[in-house]
Structures are given as structure tokens and as C-alpha cells.
Amino acid sequence: xxxxxxxxxxxxxxxxxxxxxxxxxxxxxxxxxxxxxxxxxxxxxxxxxxxxxxxxxxxxxxxxxxxxxxxxxxxxxxxxxxxxxxxxxxxxxxxxxxxxxxxxxxxxxxxxxxxxxxxxxxxxxxxxxxxxxxxxxxxxxxxxxxxxxxxxxxxxxxxxxxxxxxxxxxxxxxxxxxxxxxxxxxxxxxxxxxxxxxxxxxxxxxxxxxxxxxxxxxxxxxxxxxxxxxxxxxxxxxxxxxxxxxxxxxxxxxxxxxxxxxxxxxxxxxxxxxxxxxxxxxxxxxxxxxxxxxxxxxxxxxxxxxxxxxxxxxxxxxxxxxxxxxxxxxxxxxxxxxxxxxxxxxxxxxxxxxxxxxxxxxxxxxxxxxxxxxxxxxxxxxxxxxxxxxxxxxxxxxxxxxxxxxxxxxxxxxxxxxxxxxxxxxxxxxxxxxxxxxxxxxxxxxxxxxxxxxxxxxxxxxxxxxxxxxxxxxxxxxxxxxxxxxxxxxxxxxxxxxxxxxxxxxxx
Amino acid sequence: xxxxxxxxxxxxxxxxxxxxxxxxxxxxxxxxxxxxxxxxxxxxxxxxxxxxxxxxxxxxxxxxxxxxxxxxxxxxxxxxxxxxxxxxxxxxxxxxxxxxxxxxxxxxxxxxxxxxxxxxxxxxxxxxxxxxxxxxxxxxxxxxxxxxxxxxxxxxxxxxxxxxxxxxxxxxxxxxxxxxxxxxxxxxxxxxxxxxxxxxxxxxxxxxxxxxxxxxxxxxxxxxxxxxxxxxxxxxxxxxxxxxxxxxxxxxxxxxxx
Numbered sequence: 001x002x003x004x005x006x007x008x009x010x011x012x013x014x015x016x017x018x019x020x021x022x023x024x025x026x027x028x029x030x031x032x033x034x035x036x037x038x039x040x041x042x043x044x045x046x047x048x049x050x051x052x053x054x055x056x057x058x059x060x061x062x063x064x065x066x067x068x069x070x071x072x073x074x075x076x077x078x079x080x081x082x083x084x085x086x087x088x089x090x091x092x093x094x095x096x097x098x099x100x101x102x103x104x105x106x107x108x109x110x111x112x113x114x115x116x117x118x119x120x121x122x123x124x125x126x127x128x129x130x131x132x133x134x135x136x137x138x139x140x141x142x143x144x145x146x147x148x149x150x151x152x153x154x155x156x157x158x159x160x161x162x163x164x165x166x167x168x169x170x171x172x173x174x175x176x177x178x179x180x181x182x183x184x185x186x187x188x189x190x191x192x193x194x195x196x197x198x199x200x201x202x203x204x205x206x207x208x209x210x211x212x213x214x215x216x217x218x219x220x221x222x223x224x225x226x227x228x229x230x231x232x233x234x235x236x237x238x239x240x241x242x243x244x245x246x247x248x249x250x251x252x253x254x255x256x257x258x259x260x261x262x263x264x265x266x267x268x269x270x271x272x273x274x275x276x277x278x279x280x281x282x283x284x285x286x287x288x289x290x291x292x293x294x295x296x297x298x299x300x301x302x303x304x305x306x307x308x309x310x311x312x313x314x315x316x317x318x319x320x321x322x323x324x325x326x327x328x329x330x331x332x333x334x335x336x337x338x339x340x341x342x343x344x345x346x347x348x349x350x351x352x353x354x355x356x357x358x359x360x361x362x363x364x365x366x367x368x369x370x371x372x373x374x375x376x377x378x379x380x381x382x383x384x385x386x387x388x389x390x391x392x393x394x395x396x397x398x399x400x401x402x403x404x405x406x407x408x409x410x411x412x413x414x415x416x417x418x419x420x421x422x423x424x425x426x427x428x429x430x431x432x433x434x435x436x437x438x439x440x441x442x443x444x445x446x447x448x449x450x451x452x453x454x455x456x457x458x459x460x461x462x463x464x465x466x467x468x469x470x471x472x473x474x475x476x477x478x479x480x481x482x483x484x485x486x487x488x489x490x491x492x493x494x495x496x497x498x499x500x501x502x503x504x505x506x507x508x
Numbered sequence: 509x510x511x512x513x514x515x516x517x518x519x520x521x522x523x524x525x526x527x528x529x530x531x532x533x534x535x536x537x538x539x540x541x542x543x544x545x546x547x548x549x550x551x552x553x554x555x556x557x558x559x560x561x562x563x564x565x566x567x568x569x570x571x572x573x574x575x576x577x578x579x580x581x582x583x584x585x586x587x588x589x590x591x592x593x594x595x596x597x598x599x600x601x602x603x604x605x606x607x608x609x610x611x612x613x614x615x616x617x618x619x620x621x622x623x624x625x626x627x628x629x630x631x632x633x634x635x636x637x638x639x640x641x642x643x644x645x646x647x648x649x650x651x652x653x654x655x656x657x658x659x660x661x662x663x664x665x666x667x668x669x670x671x672x673x674x675x676x677x678x679x680x681x682x683x684x685x686x687x688x689x690x691x692x693x694x695x696x697x698x699x700x701x702x703x704x705x706x707x708x709x710x711x712x713x714x715x716x717x718x719x720x721x722x723x724x725x726x727x728x729x730x731x732x733x734x735x736x737x738x739x740x741x742x743x744x745x746x747x748x749x750x751x752x753x754x755x756x757x758x759x760x761x762x763x764x765x766x
Binding site: 027066233236253254255257303306307310311360362367370371372385386387388389390425 | 541543544546547559560561562624633634717720721722732734736738739743761
């Protein structure tokens with residue numbers, strides 16, 4: 001059976017019953033077996049305190065638990081914290097922890113461990129990359145009793161839950177971390193469903209079932225092997241031969257050869273990666289608002305979606321895709337109108353056309369985007385050259401400012417404050433557009449300290465429309481991407497952060 | 509008996525050149541216009557199908573001949589312009605000049621051409637002009653060595669000795685007596701060098717250091733088609749065959765002189 005479903009149907013699945021879940025529901029999960037996961041792996045460390053690479057989290061979510069977890073719609077569910085209470089002023093959250101949980105090395109998981117974990121990340125001497133996420137909002141951690149721990153906050157911070165479902169929330173065994181020191185990243189110890197067995201760098205990671213895992217009945221699999229792939233297309237061949245059971249990050253074109261296979265099941269992601277075109281908004285030539293507007297009206301996002309995503313992605317009108325609670329259909333970007341773009345270009349002071357350089361990272365999707373943008377912009381007199389940039393050098397050049405105009409992409413965070421602040425706050429660490437709007441900063445600050453969801457949503461709608469109008473970037477599309485699984489793999493479900501979770505997977 | 513290379517070679521070269529010159533007339537479509545008919549298989553409308561952006565592969569292969577020949581001839585002319593004067597000087601004058609030049613030539617020949625081209629291209633950035641210059645720079649040493657060897661042999665012949673005896677200047681002797689005798693070898697090397705330049709630029713493109721998109725460039729097309737081998741293999745195979753055909757043509761032609 002093939003799950004080549006459209007965007008709308010994929011979205012309909014969010015929050016409700018899941019496609020693959022439906023298939024699984026009819027059957028009782030079976031225990032045993034080995035799952036072979038193919039992954040384009042750039043892992044440097046499996047120490048959650050130091051983790052930065054995207055792919056590391058595939059293994060981290062198996063070896064560790066987080067304090068809270070994300071549901072398939074990005075809402076927050078209990079994990080190591082079984083419940084919590086927020087004080088009326090929003091500045092204190094008391095977490096009640098699961099009973100009887102131990103780390104793989106026998107160390108008990110309790111309030112002490114939570115305090116130790118958060119304080120390690122906050123300690124400047126430890127130099128955890130998560131410090132700059134936590135330090136502004138956490139004032140202190142207080143142990144109330146072995147099963148209860150209080151987070152005292154500097155300001156009301158609804159975004160803290162999404163942080164505790166990601167890297168800052170992975171609970172590490174304090175004993176093992178102190179004993180192993182630098183070696184912890186190669187032999188991590190957590191409370192997760194699988195124990196870390198072995199890491200052959202550049203080849204594979206072996207994980208084995210934790211026999212006394214605290215979530216009843218889990219996990220089903222005996223072993224998970226995470227095998228390094230040179231690329232998803234190579235992975236596809238290994239999937240077809242049955243050598244691996246899963247490969248991800250497949251494009252709508254990649255899956256064309258799979259569409260009639262009965263031994264492969266496709267799992268479309270629910271919320272796409274956001275693609276946009278960015279530039280230095282505060283310096284010449286792009287500080288010229290009419291020039292930016294000319295670009296915006298010259299771009300045909302529908303056609304970009306039709307060609308790069310075979311029409312299976314969605315056109316982006318702003319940073320948030322349909323399916324997340326802070327999405328608002330009223331947010332509109334600029335319509336495709338080449339005649340208007342041409343007129344604006346003249347008004348902007350470029351009656352004879354405009355020449356610019358668009359960086360071209362050597363990544364298939366960016367190369368395709370750039371060529372389509374070049375074609376569309378040429379039609380209104382904007383001439384782009386596309387110098388290739390090595391994929392490994394591209395982002396550092398964007399960060400240090402040598403690259404001005406470039407395509408860009410981000411995955412969604414579980415809280416709106418995540419992406420919107422890092423990209424568009426004046427002080428956001430990924431604000432490589434050098435965008436600064438005091439009103440946007442103020443609205444973001446207000447929204448990030450508000451717990452009430454309808455109020456927050458209203459604030460985020462306002463701020464997103466403001467950002468879209470200012471054009472520090474032109475939103476393009478949200479991608480369609482797929483995971484492909486052998487048809488006997490059951491219980492797989494996407495979370496919108498696009499990190500595949502295998503904890504509850506089983507093999508028929 | 510005529511060597512087959514003298515027939516096959518010129519035929520292949522002429523075909524590529526005619527295709528390059530007539531590209532706008534014989535291309536069924538624009539090589540740059542995208543369409544929503546992506547990765548289509550061959551059909552009467554698109555004889556070789558379409559690529560990942562819905563562009564006509566046949567038209568892109570045809571236009572790619574222009575890029576390849578420009579690089580092939582351009583780089584070879586640059587290499588000859590450096591290699592021939594240096595080789596003649598070293599071979600005819602000999603002495604300390606020769607020792608120094610031979611050391612320099614050997615130094616460059618010891619470095620693999622593709623690796624050297626790769627490093628320089630990364631530094632200067634891949635544009636059509638830079639690629640021509642970089643490949644020319646990488647290709648001059650073998651030419652200089654060949655010319656030097658020939659000059660060495662010719663300078664010992666009786667007619668050169670006679671020219672010297674009647675008081676001919678060095679420049680005159682090189683021009684009138686040495687150069688004409690080396691010309692056939694240089695011509696054969698020219699063809700071999702063009703094939704090397706086309707092949708190396710295709711390799712650079714395949715490694716992501718070719719002419720910037722969207723220029724129709726065979727090496728770059730082979731590379732971008734690699735992801736879609738299972739859907740339309742012609743996206744890689746057609747430009748790959750074009751490279752093979754052209755490189756073979758020049759090489760066979762050059763080699764058949766030797």
C-alpha cells in the first residue's frame with residue numbers, strides 16, 4: 001500500500017488519528033527484531049549538553065527521555081515530568097516527576113538529577129550551546145522533594161516547555177557524565193528506551209533495548225542500528241534491497257520510483273521545511289524598499305512549488321505553515337505581478353534593470369530554487385548570477401555576512417517564539433538579514449511572556465504580517481518531504497520538527 | 509593505409525562543431541526555459557525527455573557543445589601560448605635556462621592536473637573565463653616538454669647547423685627552421701589537449717566547480733542528473749555520451765598523428 005497523499009489530506013491527519021497509526025491499530029504490536037535506520041549522519045557527539053547537529057537527535061531521542069515531549073501537533077505532553085503547575089504570575093513552574101525511573105547505569109532519576117542537568121547547561125564553564133536559550137529565562141532550580149522540582153523564571157515563559165522537549169530537556173545521568181567526562185559523547189547514558197551500545201564513526205551506531213524501561217510495554221524492538229548514508233538517493237537503493245528499513249529526507253521526485261512498490265510505505269512529513277529568499281535588509285542595495293517589493297512581485301511561488309515540489313508542497317505567505325496553532329490564513333505576502341514588479345524596479349531607480357548575485361549552495365533544492373528565481377526575475381529585468389558555494393561553507397558565509405542574497409531554509413520549532421525570535425528579533429542569533437524593527441522586537445517580547453494561547457496567537461499574527469510586509473526576506477514555499485519504510489515497519493509517526501522517532505516502532 | 513582515427517576523429521569533431529555553431533537553429537526548445545513537465549521520459553516533443561526543472565534535455569545537450577568547445581579550444585590556446593615559447597627556448601638555447609625550465613616543467617607535471625585545477629578553481633571562483641585560464645595553466649607543462657624535446661632533436665640536424673654556420677640569428681633559426689619541423693607534433697598535441705580540457709572541465713563540473721548554473725554544461729548536467737537516474741537516466745547519460753563522443757573525437761584525431 002502506498003501513502004502518496006496530498007498536502008490537504010496530510011494536514012487533516014494532524015491532531016487526529018494518523019495514517020500509519022490506522023494501519024497499526026488493527027494489529028497488536030509484536031516484540032523483537034532489529035530496525036535498520038539509514039541516516040545522512042553528521043553526528044559529532046551524542047552528549048545532549050553539547051549537541052548541535054540536526055541528525056544527532058535521532059539517536060538522542062532513543063537513548064534519552066526529555067522532561068516533556070511533543071505530540072504530533074506540537075502540543076506538549078508529559079514524559080519524565082508526569083505533570084506540572086504554573087504559578088498565577090507565570091514565573092514559577094513546579095514539575096512532578098515519574099516514579100521509579102533509573103538511568104541505564106543505575107543512578108536514580110529524581111529532582112536532584114533534573115537540577116543538576118539544567119544547572120550544567122547554565123554553567124558558563126561548561127560552555128553548553130543551550131546556555132543562551134535557558135539563561136535569559138531561568139532564575140533558579142529548586143528541589144521541593146525527590147519527585148518535585150520547581151523552575152523559578154525571570155519572566156513568564158511559555159516557550160520553556162518547547163525547550164524542555166528538545167535538547168535542553170534531555171536528562172543525562174549525572175554520575176556517568178561526571179565519570180566519563182569528554183568520553184560521554186561517545187558512550188551516552190540516559191533513561192531512554194534503548195541503551196547506547198557502540199558507535200563506529202562514519203559507519204553505524206548500535207542501540208539495544210533497555211530491559212527495564214520505565215514506560216510499560218516499550219520498546220518493542222530488540223535493537224536499532226543507525227547506519228550512515230552518503231545520501232538519501234543511495235539510501236533508497238539500500239531500502240529497496242531490504243538492507244535498511246527506513247530512509248528519510250526524500251523529495252517528491254525521489255519517491256517517483258517508489259509509487260507502485262508494495263513493499264515500501266511512504267510517510268509524508270506533516271509540516272514542511274520553510275524556504276525563503278533573504279538579503280541584508282539594512283544596507284544598499286536592499287535597504288531600498290521598492291527594490292525589495294519589485295523582487296517580491298516578480299516571484300511566482302506557485303510555479304516554484306509546482307516545479308521543485310511537484311505541486312505537493314505549499315506556497316508560503318509567511319514563516320508559519322498550516323497545521324501549527326500560530327498559523328493564520330489572513331497573513332498574506334505579495335502576489336505574483338511581473339508588470340507591477342517592472343514598474344517598481346523603475347521607481348526604485350533601476351530603469352535599465354538590476355544586477356545582483358544570488359549565492360548557490362551546492363544542495364540540489366537550492367540549485368533548483370536559484371535557477372527558477374533567476375528565470376522569473378530575469379523576466380522583469382533583474383539579472384542574477386549564481387556563483388556556486390560549497391554546502392559546507394555556505395552557512396558560515398551567511399553568518400559572517402560575506403553572503404548577501406541567498407536562499408535559506410528552516411524547520412519549525414515547537415513554540416512560535418523559537419523560529420520567530422532567532423530569525424527576526426534584532427538580537428536573534430540567526431538574524432542574518434540584519435533585520436531590526438523595534439515594533440517587532442516589542443511584540444515578540446510581549447508574546448513570549450504571554451501564556452494565554454488566543455492572546456499569543458493574535459500577537460504572533462500581527463508580528464508575522466509586519467515582518468512579511470517589511471520584506472527582510474521573501475517567503476517562498478513549505479516543502480513536501482517523505483520518509484520511506486519497509487512495509488513491515490509499524491507505528492512510525494512524524495513530529496513536525498522532522499526528527500524521526502523510533503521509540504514506539506515495531507516490525508510485523 | 510589510412511589510420512581510422514584520421515576519419516573518425518575529424519568526423520566527430522566536425523559534428524560537434526556544427527552542432528555548436530547551429531545550436532539556436534537546431535535546438536527544439538530554449539535550453540533555459542523551465543516547465544511543469546519535469547523529468548519527463550523521451551517523447552516526440554522532448555526527444556531526450558526533460559530535466560528536474562522541466563527543461564528540454566536535447567536542447568541543453570546541443571547548447572552544451574558550445575560551452576565545451578569554448579573551454580576546450582580556449583584552454584588549449586592559453587596552454588600553447590605559454591608552453592610553446594618556453595619549450596622552444598629551453599630546447600634550443602639549452603644551458604642554465606634549460607635546467608631551470610625543465611625543473612619547473614617537472615614540478616608541474618608531478619602534480620595531477622585535475623587536483624591542481626580543483627585547487628585553483630576553488631581559489632579564483634568558477635566562471636567561464638577563469639576555467640579557461642585555469643585549465644590552460646594546468647595544461648602548459650606537457651606541451652612545453654614535448655616542444656622542448658622536439659627542439660632538442662631538430663637543433664642537432666645538419667640543416668640547422670648549416671643555418672648557424674652562415675650566421676643566422678637564434679630567433680631566425682627558430683622561426684624558419686626549428687618551428688616548421690615541430691608543427692605537426694604540436695598540431696597533434698593540440699587535439700589531444702582539447703580533449704583533455706573538455707574532459708577535465710566536465711570533471712570539475714561534476715565535482716560542483718563548473719560553469720555556474722543555468723549554463724548548459726555537460727559535466728554539470730551529468731551531476732544534476734545523478735539524483736534522478738531511476739526516473740530519467742538520460743538526464744545524466746545524454747550529456748555523458750556527448751562528452752565521450754567529443755573527447756574521443758579530439759583524442760583519436762590527435763593520437764593518429766603520432
